Amino acid sequence: MSTLTLAVRDSSTMLRRNLLHARRYPSATLNLLLTPVMMLLLFVYVFGDAMSAGLGGSGADRSDYVAYIVPGILLMTVGSTTFGAAVYMAMDMTEGVIARFRTMSIHRSSVLIGHVVGSVLQSVMSVVLVGAVGVAIGFCSTDAGVLEWLAALGLVTLFSLALTWTAVGMGLSSPNAEAASNSAMPLILLPLISSAFIPAETMPGWLQPIAEYQPFTPAIETLRGLLLGSEIGHNGWLAVTWCLGLTVLGYLWSKALFNRDPM
Amino acid sequence: MPSPVMPTSIGDGRRPCSPAISAVGLRKAYGDKTVLDGIDLCIPEGSVFALLGPNGAGKTTIVKILSTLIGADGGQAEVAGHNIATEPDGVRAAIGVTGQFSAVDGLITGEENMRLMADLNHLSKRKGKQVVAELLERFDLVEAAGKPVQSYSGGMKRRLDIAMTLVGGPRIIFLDEPTTGLDPRSRHNMWQIIRELVSDGVTVFLTTQYLEEADELADRIAVLHDGTIAAEGSADELKRTIPGGHIRLRFTDPSAYHSAATALREVQRDDEALALQLPSGGSQRELRSVLDWLDAAGIEADGLTVHTPDLDDVFFALTRNDAATPAEEAAR
Structure with a gap:
């Protein structure tokens, strides 16, 4: 069997294992959706009127704020599910069966690839679910044609891939699930200091550059542009660069960590 | 071999x-x-x-x-x-x-x-x-x-x-x-x-x-x-590879134990268990001579067991000075 066939075959076996876990314990996945959905409802219904005042354009109201916040919440959902992926990876590494995989003649990285592909699928499904909640409370895409929808899906997938490889690295570098949930905290916190809830320009000056150039903001602005027709500008290539960079670095980091001798 | x-x-x-x-x-x-x-x-x-x-x-x-x-x-x-x-x-x-x-x-x-x-x-x-x-x-x-x-x-x-x-x-x-x-x-x-x-x-x-x-x-x-x-x-x-065969005599009466211990010189004493160990290969002939000798000395034990060397003896003989330190324990 060629290396590639072996890699594909073993990785899909590992993916099946991950999906079995997810199917058997759906609550683990659904719990991760609670935060973004609560945030969405909280910001729209409790803060909505006040927040819409910050959107610029006079006469902006709650429905404008729904349109503004949903793209941000969708990518926050990606952060939240990949946070779960980091914890799950760390937990899985403490299982005896991982040692067994290491002594088998299989594609070495298949364990990781199974985790990543499983998590990206989960992530995209979660985005669809949270998106449905958004639509239910009044979000509608004003501008997107087929092409934009495809590009939006592509962006969400690529962003998930990038964050998942990073998360898997965080999981592998942690000795247990608790440590992983600490080191993966940025995946939850970064969306809070992005343009998800309020425009970056309205933040204090010292925070603006951080908010503007961290991975979430360019991705959120790009998604906003695709779905609502707002200006994308340099955010498009910034988002793609972040995604590709994190994917490559996360992959190399994870692979190196996994190939260390286990204790 | x-x-x-x-x-x-x-x-x-x-x-x-x-x-x-x-x-x-x-x-x-x-x-x-x-x-x-x-x-x-x-x-x-x-x-x-x-x-x-x-x-x-x-x-x-x-x-x-x-x-x-x-x-x-x-x-x-x-x-x-x-x-x-x-x-x-x-x-x-x-x-x-x-x-x-x-x-x-x-x-x-x-x-x-x-x-x-x-x-x-x-x-x-x-x-x-x-x-x-x-x-x-x-x-x-x-x-x-x-x-x-x-x-x-x-x-x-x-x-x-x-x-x-x-x-x-x-x-x-x-x-x-x-x-x-x-x-x-x-x-x-x-x-x-x-x-x-x-x-x-x-x-x-x-x-x-x-x-x-x-x-x-x-x-x-x-x-x-x-x-x-x-x-x-x-x-x-x-x-x-290791010696270790012996006959073990067990007593319940401390005074019988002590008189036996003084009568038999070549023995290993276990004062706590009131037991004595005599070296022996465990053959019938050896056993009989030990019994005859005990009779002659007027010693009556409450229990007698014959012990041939087993892997435990080998193990303990080879690892005698060993008491796993916590560090060794952790290194596993």
Whole structure:
């Protein structure tokens, strides 16, 4: 069997294992959706009127704020599910069966690839679910044609891939699930200091550059542009660069960590 | 085999060695704590080799190195004709490993675990199904196959663990303390399983802290002590290497004990248990002369037992100064 066939075959076996876990314990996945959905409802219904005042354009109201916040919440959902992926990876590494995989003649990285592909699928499904909640409370895409929808899906997938490889690295570098949930905290916190809830320009000056150039903001602005027709500008290539960079670095980091001798 | 063997090494010329497993000078240290300090092994195909040692002696480390889970710091080893450092995939294709802690996936069912192994061993769908069904049957897991492994008992997990190891039909199997923590019935089941494996011509590398287990199963036994192999040989050879046969007299009356202890000079006293030990090889003639002598001295013991050296004696003789320090314990 060629290396590639072996890699594909073993990785899909590992993916099946991950999906079995997810199917058997759906609550683990659904719990991760609670935060973004609560945030969405909280910001729209409790803060909505006040927040819409910050959107610029006079006469902006709650429905404008729904349109503004949903793209941000969708990518926050990606952060939240990949946070779960980091914890799950760390937990899985403490299982005896991982040692067994290491002594088998299989594609070495298949364990990781199974985790990543499983998590990206989960992530995209979660985005669809949270998106449905958004639509239910009044979000509608004003501008997107087929092409934009495809590009939006592509962006969400690529962003998930990038964050998942990073998360898997965080999981592998942690000795247990608790440590992983600490080191993966940025995946939850970064969306809070992005343009998800309020425009970056309205933040204090010292925070603006951080908010503007961290991975979430360019991705959120790009998604906003695709779905609502707002200006994308340099955010498009910034988002793609972040995604590709994190994917490559996360992959190399994870692979190196996994190939260390286990204790 | 002729002479009793105290530290044997490969290349002693007695065995034409076409070994399943061979090692020369394996070393491993964790930090400044040396766990293995030059291990030599030669294990012929189709035999059962038991590595015996107290907790923290480095048994698990040897298994981890030979099964390519971790690298050695020094020395060389070949498993199934493949160098563990340069051709780990060749080694992995030939071996099966059942570790000390069950290498099963607790979140999915027993059958799903087995199917996972079939796929990772690249069996065809039909062949995989057949092998999984056979093994579940053989290890009495058919009924439990649909339940999550988390709900299994210790013995069932261990059986599933071995069944998973066998899916790929390995020619060499590493069993790291396969019966630790099992109840007596499960332990005997496990022994039966190991014997069946051997009758199929599989080479078994077994680690255990139970001397009885090594005595029961192994063709050759090595005693691991302080990171080196203190002795190697068959159970009989090892027993012959040390003295230790004795007759034990037990008393209930302290005054009888004390008068006996003064009357018999060449004895080992155990004041707490009120017991005396006389050296003896355990033959009928020897026993009779001891009895006659006791009668003549007017000594009447409440209990008399004859003790021939067993692996326990060998083990204690070889590892006498050993008390595993916490550091050694942690290094496992």
